[in-house]
Amino acid sequence: MTLFNSKKAGMLFGSVVAASLAFATVAAEARDLRGWNIHVEDYPVSHGMEAFLKEVDEKTGGEISGKVFHAGVLGSQPDAIEQTRLGVIDFGVFSLGPMGQVVPEANVVSLPFIFKSVSQMYEVMDGEPGKALSKGLEAKGLVALGYYDAGARSFYTSAKAITEPADLTGMKIRVMNNDLFVGMVDSMGGNATPMAFAEVYQAIKTGVVDGAENNPPSYESTNHFEVAQFYSLTQHLIIPECLCMSKRTFDSLTPEQQAIVIEAGRNSTELQRKLWQEREAASMAKVAEGGVAVNEIADKAAFQAAMEPVYAQFLEQSPDLAGLVEMFKNAE
Structure with a gap:
């Protein structure tokens, strides 16, 4: 083999290796999320979760996809909360009632008449009080992406x-x-x-x-x-429900992916609230x-x-x- 051909072969080999490494990097970044849900598939919460995952999938170009497991097939709510904190489950929708056993701040929304109406609950949970509660969740390994209506x-x-x-x-x-x-x-x-x-x-x-x-x-x-x-x-x-993502999962995403997840969570919350009102x-x-x-x-x-x-x-x-x-x- 001539020196020219050797260099050409080396360059070709290098290109193949580089392409392979690039593909491996993309493959490594691809995520397949697991979502926990206690409700049956035809329920406002379930539709909201499916919409969330679909939007994330589309806006990340398939880098983040996954599946929502409905009807509690991944375990009871207390178990699922713990698994989400550990990153075994990537996201779920949890009632803030039982969440109080893990996150003391969540107990506040279980106080009778703490909200004046459902519409006021939306404003409060989307505002500063909700952000304060979200900090309590984050301290326990959960990132609040939105607060769903549970009636x-x-x-x-x-x-x-x-x-x-x-x-x-x-x-x-x-x-x-x-x-x-x-x-x-x-x-x-x-x-x-x-x-x-x-x-x-x-x-x-x-x-x-x-x-x-x-x-x-x-x-x-x-x-x-x-x-x-x-x-x-x-x-x-x-008592609202939280669309929560494991902090371990959230922190493993790129800043661009995190922004997509946050936006999808907000859109999902708006959809779920609309569907809940219709169901009520x-x-x-x-x-x-x-x-x-x-x-x-x-x-x-x-x-x-x-x-x-x-x-x-x-x-x-x-x-x-x-x-x-x-x-x-x-x-x-």
């Missing part, structure tokens, strides 16, 4: 409507197993009864409890409206057709005043969260 919880009862706190006196009301929610009902004179959600229908039907509380889609989809035909819109709990409207229409007496409560001042012992106990147990509680309470 407002209201009382539904079998015998009468709830128009003021005194109406709950002596009534047995099923609540989630959380001291805050037990205290909420007890402070209004009711008898809070923690119980598995799957048992509620039969418990109301047989009189074991006099009612329960939940958002419209849950009230409707479980057919609880068949046995509890008074729905009083107290909206006492408005459909649920309310269905329960009305089913004969439910829907009781609007324009002035919730008496209910809010009854929560003073709940707030006092919470702040006694978590004095370091007093500033955050005030920030949320005073938000417009």
Whole structure:
């Protein structure tokens, strides 16, 4: 082989190696994300998550793709939160209720009447209070990309409507197993009864409890409206859900990819909130057709005043969260 041919072959070999290295670099940067979701596929949260992943895939040119695993197939919510913190799961949508066991700041949004309305919750969570809560999440290994709507919880009862706190006196009301929610009902004179959600229908039907509380889609989809035909819109709990990414995953992305993820999270949140409102409207229409007496409560001042012992106990147990509680309470 001549010297010229040797140089030419060397140059060709070098080009092949360089191309191979470039391809390997691209391949190494490609990510296949795993997303956790407790809900079924046809649900506002699920559609929001799918839209998020699709946008990220498209805007990164396929560098970041993946799959959302619906219906809790990747494990329970507490387990999934921990796996996301560790980077085993890359992202998920988690209720801020159980999140409080890991992130103390999240407990603030589980306080009754901390939000004035669902629309106000949007503004608060998109504003400074939400950013303060997000810092608490990040300190525990979770990056908040958006706060989804999970509806407002209201009382539904079998015998009468709830128009003021005194109406709950002596009534047995099923609540989630959380001291805050037990205290909420007890402070209004009711008898809070923690119980598995799957048992509620039969418990109301047989009189074991006099009612329960939940958002419209849950009230409707479980057919609880068949046995509890008074729905009083107290909206006492408005607990958002967080579209969260593992900080380990987020930190491994390039700045350009991080910007795409943040934008996709914001767009996904707007879509999910719109879909949730549509779902709520459909649920309310269905329960009305089913004969439910829907009781609007324009002035919730008496209910809010009854929560003073709940707030006092919470702040006694978590004095370091007093500033955050005030920030949320005073938000417009």
